[in-house]
Amino acid sequence: MITVFGATGTTGAPLVDTLLAKGADIRAVTSDPAKLTTLKAKGCEAVAANFTDIAALENACAGADKIYLVTPAHLDMRQWKANAITAAKAAGVEHVVLATGLGASPKAGLIFGKWHSETQELLKESGLDWTFIQPTYFMQNLLWQAEHIAKDGVYYDDLGGPVAWIDARDIADVAAEALTGFGHAGKGYGLTGPEALTGEEVAAVLSDVTGRSITAAPLSADDAKAAMMAGGMQDEVAAAMVELASIAPKGYLAGIETTVEDVLGRPARRLRDFVTDNRDAFVE
Numbered sequence: 001m002i003t004v005f006g007a008t009g010t011t012g013a014p015l016v017d018t019l020l021a022k023g024a025d026i027r028a029v030t031s032d033p034a035k036l037t038t039l040k041a042k043g044c045e046a047v048a049a050n051f052t053d054i055a056a057l058e059n060a061c062a063g064a065d066k067i068y069l070v071t072p073a074h075l076d077m078r079q080w081k082a083n084a085i086t087a088a089k090a091a092g093v094e095h096v097v098l099a100t101g102l103g104a105s106p107k108a109g110l111i112f113g114k115w116h117s118e119t120q121e122l123l124k125e126s127g128l129d130w131t132f133i134q135p136t137y138f139m140q141n142l143l144w145q146a147e148h149i150a151k152d153g154v155y156y157d158d159l160g161g162p163v164a165w166i167d168a169r170d171i172a173d174v175a176a177e178a179l180t181g182f183g184h185a186g187k188g189y190g191l192t193g194p195e196a197l198t199g200e201e202v203a204a205v206l207s208d209v210t211g212r213s214i215t216a217a218p219l220s221a222d223d224a225k226a227a228m229m230a231g232g233m234q235d236e237v238a239a240a241m242v243e244l245a246s247i248a249p250k251g252y253l254a255g256i257e258t259t260v261e262d263v264l265g266r267p268a269r270r271l272r273d274f275v276t277d278n279r280d281a282f283v284e
């Protein structure tokens with residue numbers, strides 16, 4: 001049995017689908033009981049558990065030998081993951097596949113790298129087997145501004161430099177392999193897409209695929225932070241996002257990892273693949 005936390009989320013939802021396609025026995029977890037029916041309709045077990053409730057988390061892990069642990073980017077995410085690790089250990093889970101972020105390490109200089117590193121170290125100390133899933137920017141983040149892109153023909157670029165975007169479906173596929181294959185314990189999988197694209201190149205892909213003229217417009221750090229907070233992100237988390245974006249102009253988000261292809265034996269999806277598969281979101 002594999003318990004998938006964050007099962008309705010950006011990486012968790014495609015992970016559930018991939019694991020079910022592989023024939024795995026899955027329990028999907030949501031914090032929202034209203035989503036249980038939809039999850040069960042996929043053909044898996046589903047339970048409700050909040051990351052604040054250790055007893056419910058333990059119940060979600062009961063009988064599972066492996067779990068996928070992801071939380072949203074949230075000020076409490078370290079505590080939430082610590083709660084889930086405590087619950088997993090108490091329930092007899094053997095292996096935790098933990099979603100963190102590229103660059104997470106005890107030497108990290110950025111806030112997100114430090115926060116994710118804290119959880120990685122906690123999991124190592126737990127004595128459970130671990131695999132770290134460490135992605136760069138999700139292509140799915142573009143959906144946050146899909147309406148603007150569709151309506152105004154403008155892609156607001158808060159990065160200002162090349163980024164090796166990754167498709168969350170590839171993150172899910174690597175996590176699925178880590179959860180069902182052999183030899184993944186004790187590995188940190190840094191994950192990027194196959195190419196680093198500037199804002200202008202992102203806009204060019206959007207234009208090409210939608211058949212409309214979409215231009216890139218720079219978005220200042222202050223405006224990016226305000227937009228994220230307007231979307232419900234906490235102040236400190238939005239500040240961490242802006243800090244991460246600030247290293248893009250120096251080229252620090254442009255490095256390419258070959259991990260997707262190394263683990264899956266097929267190339268990582270390109271931005272063009274993502275936009276093609278989500279074309280409807282980017283047109284009116």
Ligand SMILES: NC(=O)c1ccc[n+]([C@@H]2O[C@H](COP(=O)([O-])OP(=O)(O)OC[C@H]3O[C@@H](n4cnc5c(N)ncnc54)[C@H](OP(=O)(O)O)[C@@H]3O)[C@@H](O)[C@H]2O)c1
Binds near residue numbers: 006007011030051077
């Ligand atoms: N976006 C990026 O570019 C990026 C890049 C690198 C790393 N990351 C990291 O990736 C992680 C986010 O991954 P993701 O996008 O797959 O997650 P997500 O979609 O933001 O969230 C996963 C799920 O967590 C559930 N959830 C929310 N609050 C909960 C609570 N209190 N208790 C239990 N479940 C709760 C929600 O589902 P329900 O409503 O069904 O409960 C949500 O769908 C973060 O740690 C972030 O730092 C993101």
